[in-house]
Amino acid sequence: MAPSGNISIVLYLFKRLHELGGDFNLSALDLLPDAGLYWVGNCNELNAAYAADGYARIKGISALITTFGVGELSALAGVAGSFSEHVPVVHIVGIPNTIAQRNGLLLHHTLGNGDFTVFQNMSRNISVTSTILNDPHRAASEIDRVLSACWVKARPSTAGLPTDIAPAEIPAAHLDTPLDLKIPDNEPETESEVVDEITRLMYNSKNTIILADACAIRHRVLDELHELVEKTRLPTFVSPMGKGAVNEELEWYGGVYVGDVSRDEVRQRVDDAELILYVGGLQSDFNSGGFTYRISRKNTVEFHSDHMKVRYSEFPGIQMQPVLRKLLDKLDYSKVQTHSVPDVSNVIPHKVQESVSQEINHAWLWPRVGQWLREGDVIITETGTSNFGIWETRFPKNVTAISQVLWGSIGYSVGALQGAALACKEKYPERRVILFVGDGSLQLTVQEISTMIRHGLKPIIFVINNKGYTIERMIHGMKAIYNDIQPWNHTDLLSLFGADPSDAMSYLCKSKTELENLFKDEKFSSAPYIQLVEIFMPWQDAPRALIKIGRVTASLNEGSGSG
Incomplete structure (x- = not known):
């Protein structure tokens, strides 16, 4: 009252x-x-x-x-x-x-x-x-x-x-009078037609997959999406912006689909699908592998927050949440045919694992991060190598991924970390909040570490020291001075911003063994206080996906005349 x-x-x-x-x-x-x-x-x-x-x-x-x-x-x-x-x-x-x-x-x-x-x-x-x-x-x-x-x-x-x-x-x-937060009802007759047509397509398809994207998360249809995935057991993929939308521990999770930038087995599986249930799609350049999606309208059902597309027909004003709910209630799941999915795991590639080099590279780092992550973690990745590297991990259950793939504002992740860590402190104090940020991006918004210390937040901050803006180097200007930065002493940052030495810790990792030992350290992994880890990586090394999409983006830039 x-x-x-x-x-x-x-x-x-x-x-x-x-x-x-x-x-x-x-x-x-x-x-x-x-x-x-x-x-x-x-x-x-x-x-x-x-x-x-x-x-x-x-x-x-x-x-x-x-x-x-x-x-x-x-x-x-x-x-x-x-x-x-x-x-x-x-x-x-x-x-x-x-x-x-x-x-x-x-x-x-x-x-x-x-x-x-x-x-x-x-x-x-x-x-x-x-x-x-x-x-x-x-x-x-x-x-x-x-x-x-x-x-x-x-x-x-x-x-x-x-x-x-x-x-x-x-x-x-x-x-x-409580705030009215209910989405408007769909027009009943049109909604029924949409649900009936999707049901028919699913029964007739011998090779259906689910592709989850950003707006499934943002427009709060994850309950319906999870139920659809678990009841149909259909092969399920996510876009980069949809990472974390589904339980990646499920045996029918098939990995990250990014058009031609996908791993070959993932790209082939999605491109060959007879029917794609595309939930919450947002086909930006980085999210779609430089607009290289090979899915055609003739075999796609698109679920959106303010309209639906069923093959070549569009239904304005028909919202996906009630459509998904009615579809779940209507389906006879015995009539839905399912198939196997590609094997995606956090196994470090054999060639990388057997290498005698102690250099920390992306091919080794991201599968190893996937092995270290825990159920319920919140992982934030910066617009840079981290955003692309995280595609190479398979998450435990209930991991939340925060990134800014579409807007791509450099420095976003440090401020977002502070907000996410505060939210978790209030509502989910058992969840770890983890940031991967490059040394270049950190320089834009580093002062928010001070705010985190002031409010007693306990994130784990991994700073990738690769001597500048590697994502920009991959697109244009590999050795250009405008992609260089002034080096910082990152392990001094927590004390610089006033952290109590007994309530904060910094680490420096220049070799795989040093980082491996840190991942195995239970006190570190339990996130008892704010921690910063500086990881040294080769300045010309980048995740597999970034190397590919860098070439695509450079080509698009040249074609459009942009710089």
Whole structure:
């Protein structure tokens, strides 16, 4: 029940945020504790946006608050990434009072032209909806609308909160009505037609596979997806952005499909399928192997959050969650034919295993990481070699993978680590949170390690020291100076940011044996406090997939005339 009497608009907003499920990256506002929220306080607004993104991928939704103009624009690159990758983040902007807006005063943080809408207009294309809460009488309904849209559409929303409106009071009874977070019902007749046709196709196909992608995770259909996989026992594959969407311990898990960048046995198995059930597809360049998917519309059913495609027919407005639920209820599973899958495992290739070289290379590292991972881990990989290397691992059950394959903002992972680690501390304290980041990417957002230390977070941070931007070298400029960086003493970072030496540890690994011994160290693996591991790797070495996709991307760049 809501408190009796009135409630300030800002407290109403915070309580609605709390109703959605958790803490948020907010500034030091006095009313946060009254709403059950917790102040984080990031080092800058861009990092806060990255952290909000990482937090939302664990808890379901998040929010950040910035000041008007300078703060909100600093955050927009991060918010744009959340929009691109279908992550629900509420961006709250503290804006000047309504009198200043009406009079067009030349306040600080403005462009000096009296236009107080210019920054909101910049945000419109990266928000599913937005509002400025200038009218107290409509504030409750506008807050509810913006928050509901953010959740249902799984994309950012923006709310401007004027300083004189924030303390204004409205009836607290508004809180008695829960937020409406239900997706609209599909049109029944069309939905039935879609389900019937998919059922017919599945019964007639002798070779059906399931391909899970990013939007299966973002639009919350994993329960239905898991049930479909386990009841049909169909060969199941994931895209890079779909990594972690299904239980990779299942015997019918077949690996990561990335078009021509896939392992040969995976590519052949998917390309030869008679019917593909493609759930939550997002065919960006890196996610599709440089647009080299070989799946045709004639043998594909696409499940999306706002439409369905069944072979050559498209059904706008028909949402995948209810379609999957009705399909699961309708199927006669004895009529669904299944087949074997490629053998994908964390076995280190024989040639690599037998090598006498102690150099840590990608062909050895990623299968070994797969052996070391545990059920329930959260693993974050940076836009770089790590993003491509993680494709070579087979996860234990319930591993969550966080990366930014589509937006690809370098430095994202460090901020996202802070948000994800905070979310796990609150909701899943038994889960390890692990980051793999390159030495180049780390330099963009390294100060968030300070925030992690301040909040007692316990991530394991692996810094890959390969002397610069290897992903860029693979695309263009292998020896170019613009892909070089100033080397850092990474093992000094935790002490630099003020970590208590008894509550933090750093390690340096220059050989396979050193890293192997660390993986076998139970205290290290139990993640008792924040830890940083610097891994030295050859500067010209890269994961198999990155080498392939680097060539494809370079070719696409040359063909399009881009740099």
